[in-house]
Amino acid sequence: MSNREEKVLQISGVNPRKCMKCGKCSASCPSYDEMDIKPHQFVSYVLNGRTKALAESKSVEKCLACFACVERCPRNVEPAKIIDAARQLNVRQRYGDTLSANDIPSLIDEDTPQQLLVSAFRKYKR
C-alpha cells in the first residue's frame, strides 16, 4: 500500500475491508449523479491503489458531507470519511504539508486577526 493510500486511511480512520459491497451508500447519496466515482466505489479505489484518481475526481468536490452513507452503512465503513480524507490530501498537497505548531508564529503577520488562526486550525487540525 502506497503512502497516499495509507494517508487516506490514517486520516479517515476507515477500514475499507469491512465493506460488503451492498451499495447502500450509493443508494443513499444525494450527489450520486454528480459524482464520477460513486460512494460504493470509494473503498475499492483505496484498496486498489487508485487513490490519486479518487483525489482528482469530481466526487471530492461533489460530496456534500451529508453523512447519509455513514449513517446507513450496515458495516460501519463510513465512505464519506474516505472522500473527505481524499479532499484533505488535496488540501495538504496544495499548501505543502502541514506546519508544525512551532513554525507558525514566525509566519504570522502582525495584523493577522486571531479569528482567522482559530478557524484555520479548526479546518486543518487533522
Add this chain to the structure above:
Amino acid sequence: MKKINLNKLKELFAYISEKSSLFLPIESANSINFGMYDEKAKVRLDVLKTSKSPKDLFFPQSETLYSCQSAKGKISIEPQALQNDEFVVFGMKNCDFAALEILDKVFLSEPVDTFYKARRDNATIVTLACARPSESCFCKAYGIDCAQGAGDVSAWIIGEYFYWCANTQKGVALLEKTAHLFEDADEADVESAKAQIRDIVAKMPLMSLDLKNWGKGKTAEKFDSPLWDELYKPCLACGTCTFVCPTCQCYDIKDYKAGEKVVRYRCWDSCMYSDFTMMAHGNNRTSQMQRFRQRFMHKLVYFPDNNDGVFSCTGCGRCVDKCPASLNIVKVIKAFDKEA
C-alpha cells in the same frame, strides 16, 4: 568498674558493631525487640522488657538444619553452616540471662545441640540491671536479683552514666577492647543504685510469690487436681505465652519444598497447640485442659524433677503482660495456693 556518659553510648555501639554484630533492644513499628544494631536503629535501653525474649538470638524461632536435593536418583545433603562469628548481646535482663542458663541445661547436655552451642560460644552477653521493675515481674521468687549483674558483663544505668564491669574472660576482652571510651567509676554509685532497685522490688506485688507448693516430686499431688479444669477455660490455645517465654524450648522439625530442593528446618512449637507432639496415632493430649496443664506442670514440676529442682521459669512476667486472655503462671500458682 567503668563508666561512660549516656550520650557517648552511640559511639560505643558504633565501635562494637564495627568489630562484631551487636544485638540490643531496638524499636521498630511500635514494638521493641532485640535486633541488630546499625546507625539508623532506634535503641531503647530504657525499656524494661522487650516483647519477645532474647532467646531467639540463640535459639531462633526458625532455623534451617540442612537442605537436600535429589538429582538423577541420588540425594545430596547440604549441611547448614554453624554460627562462627562472634557477636555481642547488649542490655539483656537478668531474668533473660537466667533463662539462658535453663536453656543450656536442655541444649548443652548430651546430645549437645550444635546450633545452639555455636551461638552460645560466640556470644558475649552484657546484662543490664533493671532500673524500674514492673508489676508483672516476679524474678525474685526464683532467687534472681535484678539489681545484680550476670553474664559476661554486668551493667547499670545510673543517672547520666552507664556503668559496667566484666564477670568472665569474654567480658574482660570486651572491656579491654572498648577501654578507650570509658572512664573509671566508683563502685559505691553502683551499690547505692542496687539498693534502690532492691527497695522497689520489695514493693512489687508478685515478687513475693511463694513456690513452696511446687517443684520436684509434686506430680501426683498436682496432676489430677480439679483446678485445672477451671483454670484452662479462658485459654485461647494461642502460643503467645510460649513464644514470648525466655525458657520455652520446644521445637518442631519440618520440611519445606523449595523448588528442586527440600529444606529441613526447625521452628518453635507450643504445647498450647493442638498438633503439639502429634504422632501417627494421634495426640497424647487431646484436650486444651491437658495442654494447658502440660505447660505449667512442665515449668513447675517436671523440669525441676529432672534438673535438681530448678524451675523452668525466671519470672520475667512476659506471659503476664502478653496473654490475650490474661491467664498466666502466677494465676495458676496462686489458684493452687488458695486451694491449699
Add this chain to the structure above:
Amino acid sequence: MQELKNRIKQLMEENVAQRALGWKKGEFGYDAQAAFFESTDELDDFVYNGFCGANLSKYMIEACKKEGRTIICLKPCDTYSFNQLLKEHRIQREKAYIIGVGCKGTLDISKIKANGIEGIVDIEGADMFSSENLLKIKTVYGDHELAYSDALLERCNCCKGKEHMIFDEIIGESADTVSADRFEQIEKIEQLTSIEKFEFFRNELSKCIRCNACRNACPACNCRKCVFDSDKFDSAQKANSDSFEEKMFHIIRAFHVAGRCTDCGECSRVCPQNIPLHLFNRKFIKDINMLYGDFSAGSNCEENCPLTSYSFDDAEPGKI
C-alpha cells in the same frame, strides 16, 4: 456492676440458666479475664469494667456443649459476633440467655502504659456503669490520673454503635465513644505508593511471631481446625521461616473472615506484638461496602454473606 451481678445471681437461683459467662477480676485491676461462673458463690470475683474487652461470644461455642443454659454478657459490639456465630450454626440460641451489657468503651492498657505509667498495682474508675471519666492509677512509683476517654482501644474510637443486635435483656447504658472515622487509616494506606504500602506492611508483619492469638481470639475464625494447622492445602505452618508466611497467613485469614468479620477488633487487641491486624479486615469491609453495598456482618442472622452471593453486574477484578 452490682446490679448486673445481682441479676446474674437471681437468674442462676431461679434456674433460668445453669452458669454464667462473664469476666473475673485479675491481679492488677487491668487484667480481667473471661470466666465461667458455675455457682453463685463464684460470682464474688465477677467484674465488669473497661478492661473486660474480651468478646465472650466465641466462648459460647464451648458453653453450647454443656448441659443447660448459659448466661452470657455481651457488649453491643459482641452481639454482632454472637449473631454471626448463630448464622453459621456454631452456637444455639436456646442455649444462651443474653444479657446485653452497657458499654462506655473498653480500655487499652498499653495506651495507659505508653504514658510512662509503670508498676501499676490498681486502677480505679474503670467501672462500666459509672459516669466518671477519670482513671485513678496507683503504682509503685506514685499515683497517676488519666481521662477514661483517652485510654480507649482504637476499636472503641470508631465504635459500630450502642445498640445490642441480640439480647434477652439489657443492663446498663452505653456511651457514645466515636471520635474517629473507621476507614480513615485504610484510606491513608490506600493513598501510599505501592512500595510504601509494601514497606509499611512488611514492617508491621515482620513483628508477627505466629502465636495465633489473633486467630484464636477471633470469633469468626471458629474453624474446628484451621487450614494452617491441617495438611489440607499442604499449608501447615508453625512459625514464620520466611517473610512470605506471615503475609500468606494474614491475607488468607482476612480473606476467610471477609464478609463474616464484625470488626470487633479482638485481633488487634490481643496481638502481643501490637500489629494493627484490623487493617486487613477493615480493608475488606470497606471494599465490600463500596462494591456490594453496605453490609455489616452479624447485624442480623439472615442476610447472606457478600462472598456467598453475587450480582450480574459486579465489578471486575483488578478494575477498582
Add this chain to the structure above:
Amino acid sequence: MPMNSTESFAPKIVAFCCNWCSYAGADLAGSSRLAYPADVKIIKVPCSCRVNPMFILRAFEKGADGVIICGCHPGDCHYSTGNYYARRRMTLLFSMLEYIGIEKDRVRVEWVSAAEAVKFSETMNSFVLQIKNLGENVRLGDLRCKS
C-alpha cells in the same frame, strides 16, 4: 540467579483456566496456531470458582511472577454461577494484594470463551508483556525458593 534485563527475563506465569470455556479457548488458540509465549503454563480447573486464593499465593510463594485466572464470561458459566463467585473473590483478593503493596498487575482475571482463541492468545501475550515490564516478583515470594 535473578535476571535483571527484560530481554533475558523469562517470567514464570501460572494460568488457571476453566475446563469449559478458557481451557477450550486455549486449545482453539493452539489449533489456530495463535502463538503466545511459552512462559505461560496452564492448569485446568473445572471452573474459575475452583481457584482458591491459597493457590494464587502458593504460586507466588514458589516463585511465580504472575498469575492469571481465565473463566467463562459472566452469564455463560457452565455451572451457571461459578464465575460470579470467582469474580467477587478475586476482586477482593486483588484489592487486598494491591493494598499490602503487591504490584496489582501481577494478577489478572480474564473471561475467555471457548470460541475466543484470538482473545486467549492476545491476553496471554499482553499479560506476559505486563509481567516482563514488572520484572521478577520479589515482594511476595518465599526466599527459600529462589535458587
Add this chain to the structure above:
Amino acid sequence: MQRIGVFVCHCGSNIAATVDVKRVALAMLSENGVVFADDYQYMCSESGQLKIAQAVKEHNLTGLVICSCSPRMHEATFRKAAEKAGINPYMVEIANIREQCSWIHKDIEQATQKAIILARAAVAKVNLNSPLIAGKSPVKKRALVIGGGIAGIQTALDIADAGFEVDIVEKTPSIGGKMSQLDKTFPTLDCSACILTPKMVDCAAHEKITIFTYSEVENVSGFVGNFTVDIKKKARYVDSAKCTGCGLCQEKCPSKKALSEFNCGLSNRSAIYTPFAQAVPNVPVIDPLQCIKLKTGKCGLCEKVCAANAIDYTQKDEIITREYGAIVVATGFDVINLDNYDEYAYSQSKDVITSLELERIMNAAGPTKGHLERMSDGKAPKNIVFVQCVGSRCADNKGKSYCSKICCMYTAKHAMLIRDKYPDVNVSVFYIDVRTPGKNFDEFYRRAVEEYGVNYIKGQVGKVTPEPDGSLTVHGVDLIDGRQVKISADMVVLAAAIEPNASVRQLATQLTASIDTNNFLTEAHPKLRPVESPTAGVFLSGVCQGPKDIPETVSQAGAAAAKVIGLLAKNELTTNPCTAHSDELLCNGCSACANVCPYGAISYQDKEVNDHGIRETRRIAMVNTALCQGCGACTVTCPSGAMDLNGFSNKQIIAEVDAICR
C-alpha cells in the same frame, strides 16, 4: 507410593516437530514416582494403547501420564485404555503438549522445556490421584420439549414414536409456531398448513404426547436423567375438558378490538379466541386484558352462549411439576424490531410490511382472505419492491451481524407467487447477494428471474419515502448498471432479520445452557455435537440454535430426538465421580458451601464423629454426589478446607502449581 508410567506422543510430527519427545520422556524418569517413560508415534492408536497396556503389566503401573493432545480430545480414549489395562480410569492425567505447547511455539528448546514442565505438573498430580468410581443415577423416561413449533412438534413425534413419553410446553394457545403462519413453503410451493396441520393433529392424538399450551417453564432443577420442571399453566378461563371447540363464544364476544397475533396485527380478534382455525388444541383462551367480564365484571356473554359450560372465569394460573430425563429446547425465533431502520419507513407507512406480514396477506385465511391488497387503502398494488437483508449482516449495532439465511429463498418465493397470480404487477428485488445453497434452491431463484420476470437489482436500498399520493419512492442503486434508481412502488416488503425468541435468555439461565452474543443457544460442539447443549441432558432443535429453514429444522429436530431417545433408552447413567466431598472432622457446619452450591447438592446432618478420641455430635455438610456437578465453588468458600473436590483436590492443584513454579 505411585508407580507412574509416562507416555509421550509424537502425534506424527504435530508434537515431535517442535518438542524433543525423547528428552521429555527422559526428563520424566527422574520425577518422583515415575518408573517408566517412553515415547511413541501415535499414543491414541491401537498400537499406542497396546504399548500402555504392556507397560502397565510389565512395570506394575498404578498411574499414567500421557503427554499428548488436549484432554478434551483424547482423555476419554486414554481412560478407557487404562481401564482395559486394569488401572482405574481416573489414575490417568494428560499433559497437553500439542494445543498448548507444540502448536503455538516454534523454538524447539522452549517448547521442549515447556513440555517437560507440563509433564512434570501432570506427574505431580497423578502422584496424588486416587481411584474414583463413577456413580449411577436412574433415568426418568420422559422428555420435555419447550416450544411447539415445527421443531418441537417433529422432535416430540419422533421421541413419542420410539415409545417414550413427551410433554410439549408451548407459550401461545396453540402449537404450530411460525410455520402455521406461512402461506406456501419454498422451494416446492406446497401449502404450509397442508403439511403442518396433520403433524399437529398427530401430536394431539399421540398417546405418548402431552401438550401444555398457553404454558411456560417456570423453574428447572436437577440434572441429566433427573430434571424436575415446574410448568406454569396460565389461566385459560376455558375448561379444556368441556370445550367442544364450536367457536360460538368467539363469534358472540363483544370485545373484538384486540390485534390478532397470528395475523401479525393486521386484523382483529375477539377477547376469547383461538389463534387460528386449525389450532391444536381447538380450545379458546380468554385474553384477560381484553375481556370485559374479567376487567369490569360485566358481560359474561361467552359463558351464556357456551352450551358445554366450559367457561370458567375463576380459573387461576396453575403450577404443574413434572420429572424428565431430557429437555429439548425448540423456542424458535421472532422477526426483529424495525425501530432502528427508520430509513425504510416501516413505522411511517402501512404499505411497508415485513415478509411475515406478506405471508399473512397472501394466505387465504389471512386479513385480506388471500387477496394482494395494500393495507392502507385496500387497493391492489401494481409495483412491489422487496428489500433484502434488512437488519441482517449488519456490523453496526442496529441490526444482527449474521445472515438470517431464509430471506433470499422466501423473497424469491413471494416474488414468484405474486408474478404468478398477478402477472401485471411489477416486482423488483433489491439484493446484496442472493444466497441459495440448498437442494433445488438456486433453480428456484432462477425460475423467479427467468420464468416469472422478477427484476433483481444488485444494490441495497438507501431510503423509502412515503409520498403524499400514497405511493412509496424507493431510493436504491443498481451497482451493475452503475446508476441510482428511484422506483415508485405501492408496496415495499422488508426481509427483516430473525432473532431467537426473547424468552430464551431466561430459559438458558434456568437450564444452565449457554447462549452466544446473539442469544442463540450454544451447541456442545459446532461440528460434532450440533444438537446438544453443553449442559448434559439439554438438546437443541430448530432456530433457537441458529437460523434455519424448514427442512433443516425438521432434520435437526429428528437428530435431537435421536439423541433424546438414546438417552432415555438407558436405564441409568454413570455420574461424574469428580464431585465434592466434605471431611467430617474439619467441617464446621457453617452452611457457606450450601449457600454457593448451584445445584442444591449440599445438605446438613447432625452426626456423631470421633475426632481423635473426642466423641461429639456435629453439624456436618453432606454432598449428594448425584446432584453435584463438580464446579468446586464450595471448596473455596470453605475456610477450613473440609470441602474438597475429587479429581481436582486442593493438594493436586497445589502440586501442579509447585511443579510449574519449580
